Amino acid sequence: MIKQYLLAPGPTPIPNEVLRAMADTMIHHRTPQFSKILAEVREGLKALFGTKNDVLVLVSSGTGAMEAAVSNLFSPNEKVLVINGGKFGERWLQICQAFGLETIDLKVEWGKAVKVETVKKHLQANPDIKGVLVQASETSTTALHPVREIAQITRTGPLLLVDGVTAVGVLPVPMEEWGIDVLVTGSQKALMLPPGLGFIGLSDRAWAMTERAKLPRFYFDLRLERKSQQKGAAAFTPAVSLIFGLRASLKMMQEEGLDRVYARHDRMARATRAAATALGLGLLAADNPSPAATGVLLPDGMDGDRLLDYLRDQMGITFAEGQDQLRGRIIRIAHVGYMGAFDVVVAVSGLEMALKKFGFPVKFGQGVAAAQEILIETLE
Amino acid sequence: MIKQYLLAPGPTPIPNEVLRAMADTMIHHRTPQFSKILAEVREGLKALFGTKNDVLVLVSSGTGAMEAAVSNLFSPNEKVLVINGGKFGERWLQICQAFGLETIDLKVEWGKAVKVETVKKHLQANPDIKGVLVQASETSTTALHPVREIAQITRTGPLLLVDGVTAVGVLPVPMEEWGIDVLVTGSQKALMLPPGLGFIGLSDRAWAMTERAKLPRFYFDLRLERKSQQKGAAAFTPAVSLIFGLRASLKMMQEEGLDRVYARHDRMARATRAAATALGLGLLAADNPSPAATGVLLPDGMDGDRLLDYLRDQMGITFAEGQDQLRGRIIRIAHVGYMGAFDVVVAVSGLEMALKKFGFPVKFGQGVAAAQEILIETLE
Numbered sequence: 001m002i003k004q005y006l007l008a009p010g011p012t013p014i015p016n017e018v019l020r021a022m023a024d025t026m027i028h029h030r031t032p033q034f035s036k037i038l039a040e041v042r043e044g045l046k047a048l049f050g051t052k053n054d055v056l057v058l059v060s061s062g063t064g065a066m067e068a069a070v071s072n073l074f075s076p077n078e079k080v081l082v083i084n085g086g087k088f089g090e091r092w093l094q095i096c097q098a099f100g101l102e103t104i105d106l107k108v109e110w111g112k113a114v115k116v117e118t119v120k121k122h123l124q125a126n127p128d129i130k131g132v133l134v135q136a137s138e139t140s141t142t143a144l145h146p147v148r149e150i151a152q153i154t155r156t157g158p159l160l161l162v163d164g165v166t167a168v169g170v171l172p173v174p175m176e177e178w179g180i181d182v183l184v185t186g187s188q189k190a191l192m193l194p195p196g197l198g199f200i201g202l203s204d205r206a207w208a209m210t211e212r213a214k215l216p217r218f219y220f221d222l223r224l225e226r227k228s229q230q231k232g233a234a235a236f237t238p239a240v241s242l243i244f245g246l247r248a249s250l251k252m253m254q255e256e257g258l259d260r261v262y263a264r265h266d267r268m269a270r271a272t273r274a275a276a277t278a279l280g281l282g283l284l285a286a287d288n289p290s291p292a293a294t295g296v297l298l299p300d301g302m303d304g305d306r307l308l309d310y311l312r313d314q315m316g317i318t319f320a321e322g323q324d325q326l327r328g329r330i331i332r333i334a335h336v337g338y339m340g341a342f343d344v345v346v347a348v349s350g351l352e353m354a355l356k357k358f359g360f361p362v363k364f365g366q367g368v369a370a371a372q373e374i375l376i377e378t379l380e
Numbered sequence: 381m382i383k384q385y386l387l388a389p390g391p392t393p394i395p396n397e398v399l400r401a402m403a404d405t406m407i408h409h410r411t412p413q414f415s416k417i418l419a420e421v422r423e424g425l426k427a428l429f430g431t432k433n434d435v436l437v438l439v440s441s442g443t444g445a446m447e448a449a450v451s452n453l454f455s456p457n458e459k460v461l462v463i464n465g466g467k468f469g470e471r472w473l474q475i476c477q478a479f480g481l482e483t484i485d486l487k488v489e490w491g492k493a494v495k496v497e498t499v500k501k502h503l504q505a506n507p508d509i510k511g512v513l514v515q516a517s518e519t520s521t522t523a524l525h526p527v528r529e530i531a532q533i534t535r536t537g538p539l540l541l542v543d544g545v546t547a548v549g550v551l552p553v554p555m556e557e558w559g560i561d562v563l564v565t566g567s568q569k570a571l572m573l574p575p576g577l578g579f580i581g582l583s584d585r586a587w588a589m590t591e592r593a594k595l596p597r598f599y600f601d602l603r604l605e606r607k608s609q610q611k612g613a614a615a616f617t618p619a620v621s622l623i624f625g626l627r628a629s630l631k632m633m634q635e636e637g638l639d640r641v642y643a644r645h646d647r648m649a650r651a652t653r654a655a656a657t658a659l660g661l662g663l664l665a666a667d668n669p670s671p672a673a674t675g676v677l678l679p680d681g682m683d684g685d686r687l688l689d690y691l692r693d694q695m696g697i698t699f700a701e702g703q704d705q706l707r708g709r710i711i712r713i714a715h716v717g718y719m720g721a722f723d724v725v726v727a728v729s730g731l732e733m734a735l736k737k738f739g740f741p742v743k744f745g746q747g748v749a750a751a752q753e754i755l756i757e758t759l760e
Contacts, residue, residue, distance in 0.1 A: 001636045001644065003720040023403075256381045264381065314759050315721070340383040341695070342726045349725045349748060353756050364752040365745030368729060372744040376733050379694050 002316040007347050009139050009166050009293040009320055011188040011195055012337035014245075018192055021248035022241045029240055035232025037247055042229065044250030048258070049183055049201040050174025056225050057246070058198040059239045062165040062186030065198030067095050068220035069161050069182045073131060073206060075214035076100045080131040081122050081158070083114045087140035087323050088163055092133040099215050104129070110141045110326060111295065113288040116149045123157060131159040131181075136167030140323045142295035142332055143285035144171075151179040159206055165189055166292035168199070169253065170265045170336055181206040187242060189292070190261075192249040192337040196242045265291040267378065268335035268344050271371040275348040278370035279355070279362060284330050293320070293334040296351075299360050304328035310354055317350040341375040382696040387727050389519050389546050389673040389700055391568040391575055392717035394625075398572055401628035402621045409620055415612025417627055422609065424630030428638070429563055429581040430554025436605050437626070438578040439619045442545040442566030445578030447475050448600035449541050449562045453511060453586060455594035456480045460511040461502050461538070463494045467520035467703050468543055472513040479595050484509070490521045490706060491675065493668040496529045503537060511539040516547030520703045522675035522712055523665035524551075531559040539586055545569055546672035548579070549633065550645045550716055561586040567622060569672070570641075572629040572717040576622045645671040647758065648715035648724050651751035655728040658750035659735070659742060664710050673700070673714040676731075679740050684708035690734055697730040721755040 006013050027033050038057070045055035058065055070092075074080065080101050082093045085108030096103045104122060108114045114134070123129055132154050136147045147162055154160040159181040167173050168183065169190025175183050180203065187197035200222065202210070210223050219236065228235040253261055269291040273283055276296045284295030298304050304321060305328050311317045322330035333347050348367040356362045386393050407413050418437070425435035438445055450472075454460065460481050462473045465488030476483045484502060488494045494514070503509055512534050516527045527542055534540040539561040547553050548563065549570025555563050560583065567577035580602065582590070590603050599616065608615040633641055649671040653663055656676045664675030678684050684701060685708050691697045702710035713727050728747040736742045 001632065001641070001718075001720060003718075003722065005722065252381065261381070317722075338381075338383075340381065342383065342385065342730065345725060345729045345748075346722045349729075349752060350722065353752055353759065356756065357759055363749070365747075365749030367745075368725075368748045369743070369745030372729060372733055376736070379733065379737055 002314070004316045004318070005343070005346050005350070006318050007334050007339070007343060008318050009189065009332060009334035009336050010186070012192060012334065013339065014194065015192055015249070015252060015338045017252055018245040018248045022245040024241070024244050026240060029238050030233060034240065037243060038229065038232055038234070041243060041246050041250055044254065045199060045201070048169060048250070048253070050172070051176050051201050051203070053202060053204065053207070054226050054229060055199055055201040056222060056229055057234070057238065057243065058200065058220065058225070059196065059236065060198035061195055062163070062184060062198055063091060064220065065184035065186065065200045066091065066163055068198070068200055068217070068222055069184055070095050070099055070101070071213075071215045071217040071220055072210045072222045073159055073161070073182065073213050074099070074101055075212070077102055078130045079104065079126060079128050080133055081106055081119070081126070081129050083108060083119070083132070083134040083145060085112060085114060085141060085143060085145065086110055086135070086138040088135050088138055088165070092163065096133070111143050111284040113143055114145050116146055116153070119150055120153055123153060129158045131161055133161045135163045136173050137170065137290040137292045139166045139293065141285055141326070142290050142293045144288045144290045147173065147180065148178050155179040159209065166290065166336055169261060170292045171262055175201055175203060187246065190337045191246065192252070193242055193245050196239050197246065264340065265335055267374060268339060268341070269294055271344045271374040272333050272335065272347065274370040274374055275344070275367035279352065279367040284326070292336050293332045295322075295330045295332050297330055302358055302360065304331055307331065307354055307358055310357065311350060315350050315354065317347065319347070344371050344375060382694070384696045384698070385723070385726050385730070386698050387714050387719070387723060388698050389569065389712060389714035389716050390566070392572060392714065393719065394574065395572055395629070395632060395718045397632055398625040398628045402625040404621070404624050406620060409618050410613060414620065417623060418609065418612055418614070418618075421623060421626045421630055424634065425579060425581070428549060428630070428633070430552070431556050431581050431583070433582060433584065433587070434606050434609060435579055435581040436602060436609055437614070437618065437623065438580065438600065438605070439576065439616065440578035441575055442543070442564060442578055443471060444600065445564035445566065445580045446471065446543055448578070448580055448597070448602055449564055450475050450479055450481070451593070451595045451597040451600055452590045452602045453539060453541070453562065453593050454479070454481055455592070457482055458510045459484065459506060459508050460513055461486055461499070461506070461509050463488060463499070463512070463514040463525060465492060465494060465521060465523060465525065466490055466515070466518040468515050468518055468545070472543065476513070491523050491664040493523055494525050496526055496533070499530055500533055503533060509538045511541055513541045515543045516553050517550065517670040517672045519546045519672065521665055521706070522670050522673045524668045524670045527553065527560065528558050535559040539589065546670065546716055549641065550672045551642055555581055555583060567626065570717045571626065572632070573622055573625045576619050577626065644720070645715050647754060648719060648721070649674055651724045651754040652713050652715065652727065654750040654754055655724070655747035659732065659747040664706070672716050673712045675702070675710045675712050677710055682738055682740065684711060687711065687734055687738055690737065691730060695730050695734065697727065699727070724751050724755060
């Protein structure tokens with residue numbers, strides 16, 4: 001009997017309130033009953049995205065919402081600047097290339113943030129850039145990019161498309177306040193749902209662009225989707241049960257209060273970083289860490305894949321691995337969604353035990369203690 | 381958002397496998413479908429109780445099963461020896477008195493085990509004693525009584541009635557091997573179910589006594605119940621959903637293997653005791669601790685009720701309080717049922733933080749480290 005602890009950056013644990021909501025009896029999606037639920041979640045999503053505009057609910061993964069962003073805003077051969085500091089930066093690039101855009105691949109060392117100055121230089125050198133694409137939180141490297149600062153440059157220039165998959169609901173990314181043109185996320189992260197829903201919000205000028213954009217799209221045609229969802233329906237069959245769950249998870253987030261949600265994520269991440277440091281381990285994104293997940297550098301010579309298998313199979317703890325060039329060299333401990341102080345304690349104590357089993361000199365409780373010093377902050 | 385950790389000795393956490401089973405569509409209880417399920421759980425219960433005889437499933441709490449034990453085996457004014465070392469020893473006494481038995485109240489200091497020698501002396505001084513009633517694990521004091529040794533004396537004398545509510549499924553209490561005449565338990569402990577089911581197993585000589593016993597009973601008439609359950613039904617309407625769950629929980633225990641189940645409980649309890657000791661806290665039942673729960677003595681002057689409220693309301697951790705004279709002076713940390721290594725880590729780290737908040741000098745991680753040293757034992 002090994003209890004399971006899902007501490008990867010998505011899918012994330014699902015609260016009982018959401019599981020129960022999703023278990024509710026199926027209803028038809030072209031009914032006033034469904035329209036009422038959709039209207040309710042649309043309001044919640046606007047608050048979460050920080051926009052007065054529609055946030056559309058798609059039946060897709062987060063990648064689907066990223067594709068929708070690209071295919072609805074650009075025309076063939078238009079030039080875009082892609083900030084590429086990890087797997088999801090690469091994904092923006094792949095989507096743009098698949099749709100025949102001209103891409104500038106702004107490579108950023110994995111774990112680092114893009115420099116705003118560099119973005120500015122590219123925009124100055126290429127006044128024909130129509131869009132800048134970036135991750136708010138680059139899940140693969142656990143690094144944040146300075147979206148707010150980039151938005152100050154793009155506000156009067158190209159569109160700013162932000163992948164908020166492990167940012168929305170984790171840290172503030174208010175679209176209107178910051179000047180973000182497109183913000184996308186998926187259901188299986190901070191929204192505490194299973195995978196299956198994509199979300200996309202557009203600014204007024206982004207909506208204007210959807211009429212001019214000539215890239216082909218059908219399933220992800222946001223104009224049609226907006227028209228349908230404003231009428232309380234969806235262009236194509238919506239994922240009804242997931243939307244039941246979404247209503248429940250948005251309600252939970254509202255009840256907790258978004259400020260507290262963000263503070264909780266921040267606190268868990270700080271506690272995990274303090275724990276890793278106390279154990280003598282380095283951090284991948286030490287200068288610009290995401291509160292969504294902490295990238296912990298493993299000791300030289302340690303086989304990260306084996307360590308993760310061990311944690312999962314012997315202890316029931318699922319962390320995420322490093323990707324591509326980071327494979328085996330880091331682990332990613334997530335703090336996204338339905339997680340709290342004791343998830344950090346479980347993560348750190350489990351890591352301590354696994355590291356010891358793998359021959360790394362660990363003083364038990366040392367990482368946990370460092371985490372406790374921070375986790376106790378909230379307690380009154 | 382405060383995640384909940386139910387670490388009291390019942391009700392205990394319920395695995396998803398069991399929750400899902402209980403959510404299954406209702407069936408009628410006088411059908412071959414139900415008979416098949418009942419037959420299956422009856423086999424599992426026999427293995428768990430260590431008996432070839434029937435283990436009957438009652439719609440009752442554990443106390444109902446205790447009452448059934450008394451009312452089915454004795455006649456008015458018969459003399460019984462009640463080993464009374466806590467709230468549940470008192471309960472045996474209350475039941476016997478309510479049914480008009482003559483009781484010898486063998487008081488045992490709370491937290492201590494009864495001395496086998498004392499039991500022997502009482503039996504020698506009172507050859508007319510018809511039954512000895514005892515707890516295997518006295519939940520209120522987290523102490524074990526030496527049931528196996530007592531059974532060696534009673535084997536050829538009075539009946540031995542054992543309250544196994546926090547023992548069955550936690551530690552071995554094999555009825556036939558040890559010579560236990562009646563063993564009872566409830567659903568909300570090691571069986572990982574909600575409250576609502578009582579279980580009772582009888583030895584051959586106990587079954588013989590049910591025919592001679594003259595105490596009044598109807599709902600708990602075990603002769604009728606046995607006849608019905610042997611035919612695949614139940615005398616009165618059974619708790620169908622709970623029995624769905626029971627099938628699932630017995631299957632989980634079988635898959636883990638009873639030896640491993642017992643070893644897991646023992647390990648969690650040892651880890652918790654080591655943690656408390658490392659934190660400088662005393663144990664209530666230091667000489668004879670139950671693996672079901674650990675009774676931790678609080679520092680002088682600390683208000684245990686407030687500490688428990690704080691743990692529950694601020695951290696989401698539910699421990700159990702001390703009862704009667706122990707109220708406010710101890711906490712009970714449970715290890716019963718669906719619990720594993722990281723439940724101990726959560727319990728101990730939470731206790732560390734709460735104690736610090738209450739002014740007790742705690743070095744964070746010290747208790748956790750002591751627990752980790754033991755919890756790591758199982759890891760290969």
